[in-house]
Amino acid sequence: MWITIHRKIFYTISMILVIASIVLIGVFGLKFGIDFTGGSILEFTYSSDVLEKSQVESILSNYDLGEYQLKETGRTGYILKTKTISDDVKNSMESELSVNGNNPLTIDRFNTVGPTLGDELKIKTVVALIVLSLIIIVFIAYTFRGVSTPVSSWKYGFVAIIALVHDIIIAIGFFGLLGHMFGTEINTLFVTALLVILGYSINDTIVILDRVRENLKDKSDSYREKNFTEIVGKSLRETMARSINTSLTTLLALLALYFIGAESTKDFALALIAGVFVGAYSSIFIAAPLLVSFKKGN
Amino acid sequence: MKTRIIALLIVLAGVYTGYFVYSSEVNLDSSFPFQYGLDLDGGTHLTYSADTSSILDSEVSNAMESLRQTIERRVNLFGVSEPIVQTEIGSIFGDGESDNRLIVELPGITDVTEAIDLIGKTPLLEFRIARSDAEAIAQIQEISLIEDKTEVAKKVSELYVPTGLTGGDLKRASLIFDNLTQEPQINIEFNSEGTKLFSEITRDNVGNVLAIFLDGQIISAPVIRQEIVGGNAQISGQFDLEEARDLVRDLNFGALPLPIHLIETQTIGASLGKATLESGVKALIAAFSIIFLFLIVWYRLPGLIASVSLLMYIVLMLAIFKLIPVVLTSSGLAGFILSLGMAVDANILIFERMKEEISKGNTLRNSIEEGFNRAWLSIRDGNLSSIISAVILFWLSGTSLVKGFALVFGVGVLVSMVTAVIISRTFLLAFSNDRSEGFLVKLFGTGFFKLKK
Numbered sequence: 001m002w003i004t005i006h007r008k009i010f011y012t013i014s015m016i017l018v019i020a021s022i023v024l025i026g027v028f029g030l031k032f033g034i035d036f037t038g039g040s041i042l043e044f045t046y047s048s049d050v051l052e053k054s055q056v057e058s059i060l061s062n063y064d065l066g067e068y069q070l071k072e073t074g075r076t077g078y079i080l081k082t083k084t085i086s087d088d089v090k091n092s093m094e095s096e097l098s099v100n101g102n103n104p105l106t107i108d109r110f111n112t113v114g115p116t117l118g119d120e121l122k123i124k125t126v127v128a129l130i131v132l133s134l135i136i137i138v139f140i141a142y143t144f145r146g147v148s149t150p151v152s153s154w155k156y157g158f159v160a161i162i163a164l165v166h167d168i169i170i171a172i173g174f175f176g177l178l179g180h181m182f183g184t185e186i187n188t189l190f191v192t193a194l195l196v197i198l199g200y201s202i203n204d205t206i207v208i209l210d211r212v213r214e215n216l217k218d219k220s221d222s223y224r225e226k227n228f229t230e231i232v233g234k235s236l237r238e239t240m241a242r243s244i245n246t247s248l249t250t251l252l253a254l255l256a257l258y259f260i261g262a263e264s265t266k267d268f269a270l271a272l273i274a275g276v277f278v279g280a281y282s283s284i285f286i287a288a289p290l291l292v293s294f295k296k297g298n
Numbered sequence: 299m300k301t302r303i304i305a306l307l308i309v310l311a312g313v314y315t316g317y318f319v320y321s322s323e324v325n326l327d328s329s330f331p332f333q334y335g336l337d338l339d340g341g342t343h344l345t346y347s348a349d350t351s352s353i354l355d356s357e358v359s360n361a362m363e364s365l366r367q368t369i370e371r372r373v374n375l376f377g378v379s380e381p382i383v384q385t386e387i388g389s390i391f392g393d394g395e396s397d398n399r400l401i402v403e404l405p406g407i408t409d410v411t412e413a414i415d416l417i418g419k420t421p422l423l424e425f426r427i428a429r430s431d432a433e434a435i436a437q438i439q440e441i442s443l444i445e446d447k448t449e450v451a452k453k454v455s456e457l458y459v460p461t462g463l464t465g466g467d468l469k470r471a472s473l474i475f476d477n478l479t480q481e482p483q484i485n486i487e488f489n490s491e492g493t494k495l496f497s498e499i500t501r502d503n504v505g506n507v508l509a510i511f512l513d514g515q516i517i518s519a520p521v522i523r524q525e526i527v528g529g530n531a532q533i534s535g536q537f538d539l540e541e542a543r544d545l546v547r548d549l550n551f552g553a554l555p556l557p558i559h560l561i562e563t564q565t566i567g568a569s570l571g572k573a574t575l576e577s578g579v580k581a582l583i584a585a586f587s588i589i590f591l592f593l594i595v596w597y598r599l600p601g602l603i604a605s606v607s608l609l610m611y612i613v614l615m616l617a618i619f620k621l622i623p624v625v626l627t628s629s630g631l632a633g634f635i636l637s638l639g640m641a642v643d644a645n646i647l648i649f650e651r652m653k654e655e656i657s658k659g660n661t662l663r664n665s666i667e668e669g670f671n672r673a674w675l676s677i678r679d680g681n682l683s684s685i686i687s688a689v690i691l692f693w694l695s696g697t698s699l700v701k702g703f704a705l706v707f708g709v710g711v712l713v714s715m716v717t718a719v720i721i722s723r724t725f726l727l728a729f730s731n732d733r734s735e736g737f738l739v740k741l742f743g744t745g746f747f748k749l750k751k
Contacts, residue, residue, distance in 0.1 A: 043570070087411055087563070108570040110410055114347075114561035128694040132687055139686065143679050189629060192691065192700050196636065196707070199687030203640075203680040207647065210676040242643075242650045249592060249646070250639030253585040257635045261581035262574040264337065265632045272636065 001233025007289035014166055014286055021173020031179035033187035036122060038115030040085045043108040045077035051103060059096050063089060084112055125191045136202050137161050147213045150228055155294045160205045163287040167201045168194055171275045189268040197275030204283040211235035229292050236288050247280035305728035308721055312610040319616045330620040335627035335702060338575040340568030341405040342413045346558040348398045352460050362398050364466045364555045369400060369417060380405055400558060410565050422554045423465030426458035428507035454516055458509050461499050466555025467492025471546045482542035484533040493529030501525040578631035585635050589642055597649050600726060604645040607721040611641050611714055618709060629703040637710030644718030647673040662730040670723050677715060684711045
């Protein structure tokens with residue numbers, strides 16, 4: 001199979017992507033939303049007369065907001081992101097922005113997050129990623145315990161984790177790039193997306209490894225007669241249609257979510273689209289070929 | 299024949315479930331409506347942090363529970379429909395300190411100020427004993443020099459030590475009038491625990507000052523003359539009638555056992571919520587239609603069958619949402635749409651295996667059975683790993699946003715496994731028999747390739 005034979009090419013592509021992602025994150029950093037940093041977000045819509053952005057800005061300059069962001073939503077509203085503001089400040093801002101009720105507006109959203117919650121979320125995210133990876137590695141080693149030759153069942157878990165770390169790093173790097181270019185922020189839903197990518201990537205890899213296991217057990221087709229590289233190649237070929245079709249349907253569902261779904265889940269869908277794409281790639285071009293590389297003597 | 303009867307029964311069950319979902323949504327009095335989270339329905343979400351530094355670790359969970367009950371009573375008093383009041387421990391791993399939190403969700407209330415007032419107005423009643431050490435006496439002289447009122451209040455409160463007796467130990471407060479002066483007073487009746495504590499405090503501190511603090515402000519500082527065993531106490535501050543009446547009401551309906559402060563607020567307006575729900579439903583329909591089309595074009599008859607079983611998956615999930623009930627949020631809807639994509643996976647795995655078996659020259663029926671048996675291991679292991687991640691997400695996440703997603707995603711994966719293995723399999727077998735060849739086999743082929751026979 002051409003994939004297992006030319007595996008070094010795919011390793012190189014992935015190495016480049018992973019290193020590029022790490023450099024990107026290192027240079028630009030990540031843009032965290034208020035879920036992580038703490039702060040306030042105020043979204044409001046005018047019902048008739050809309051204030052110009054400059055008018056809104058001049059009203060906001062009366063308040064001590066530090067560095068804030070003001071974005072227009074459609075033609076009738078604004079989203080304001082600032083450091084944490086109290087309820088009183090919000091109320092007085094609201095009455096000034098509505099010119100004392102002459103320009104009626106509705107508050108669509110007012111969220112305030114304290115900084116301690118943000119720190120907690122960061123730690124929880126890292127803990128969740130590590131705990132899940134460890135459980136998955138044990139789970140795979142256990143389910144594949146029947147096939148410990150020619151490659152130990154722990155190595156099946158190990159290649160799945162490598163594929164997974166690869167997917168997660170690239171997904172984060174992708175969001176680092178989006179954050180730099182369009183100001184896309186990392187929020188709680190992005191964390192959820194990362195964990196889903198993790199589950200999906202594992203699922204995708206397991207199906208291929210499962211086929212390897214089955215082909216190894218097949219006595220007429222044992223690795224003694226065929227070499228391990230060929231068996232992995234055969235398994236890849238047999239699961240290729242499924243890998244592509246499943247990723248395709250999942251991607252279609254996610255594209256619907258991205259283009260038609262709610263504004264609040266758009267970035268979430270985008271992260272998942274990137275993750276599912278990279279996840280499918282890594283299962284086919286990284287995880288399975290790595291199994292060949294891990295066999296002693298290769 | 300048998301499989302055909304089962305297939306028919308499954309279809310009927312599916313139609314019935316669909317009817318249940320439909321009728322319980324159309325009928326406004328139904329006991330099983332969909333429950334929408336605040337982000338879809340509009341409302342306010344408040345997170346408070348409770349200060350537990352003044353009580354023992356072993357008492358924290360009791361105190362939090364009584365705090366929860368107090369706030370719940372208070373929220374109910376204001377007639378908010380279906381509020382949620384729950385406690386949560388926000389722990390930061392490693393530093394050993396856990397933060398006790400109270401989460402309040404108020405559907406329909408989009409005015410944060412009103413919501414915070416509703417909860418925050420509640421007074422914190424505390425009984426404190428005066429310190430009589432030299433440092434305290436020195437401090438009294440200092441206080442007389444300070445002008446800022448809040449600063450004075452803070453310094454004064456430092457002169458008294460908490461006794462552990464609080465408004466939480468109250469059984470009932472009532473308004474009485476002093477016999478001589480006709481001034482309004484507040485009579486306090488302690489519960490059994492409070493009575494015991496009160497008698498102990500009064501016994502051990504005869505001659506000392508037992509001050510009564512309301513929200514950190516001293517309101518009365520009577521001297522203890524003797525042990526009081528009856529569990530009754532009078533507060534005689536300089537109240538006017540209205541103040542006294544409000545205080546009695548607040549004490550009865552919500553004297554907080556622990557001080558709390560607001561750390562997070564989230565408010566979603568009703569119109570934004572409605573728009574979010576609408577676009578979520580649209581995305582769901584679009585995702586289903588696209589997948590439906592793909593499956594039929596690519597897998598022909600099995601694709602159609604998979605679509606029917608996918609439709610039943612959706613109906614089943616909606617019924618589960620109603621029955622458990624699962625509170626639907628935007629992230630939950632996203633989880634549902636994602637699970638749709640993954641629900642197809644089991645079907646695709648089975649069809650691909652089936653095609654392999656057909657190519658090997660097996661009969662259609664054998665190929666279907668073999669396809670299922672062989673695909674089962676992959677389906678089981680793959681879905682198990684998804685369920686593990688859903689469980690960990692649910693377990694580790696603090697926010698309802700992530701919890702909503704994890705719940706829907708986890709249940710979705712489980713249900714999709716069942717529908718693929720039971721429903722798709724029964725339908726496929728119902729469409730085949732041992733003599734079925736030629737045309738039927740063609741229907742089982744893939745859209746763009748001819749099957750090798």
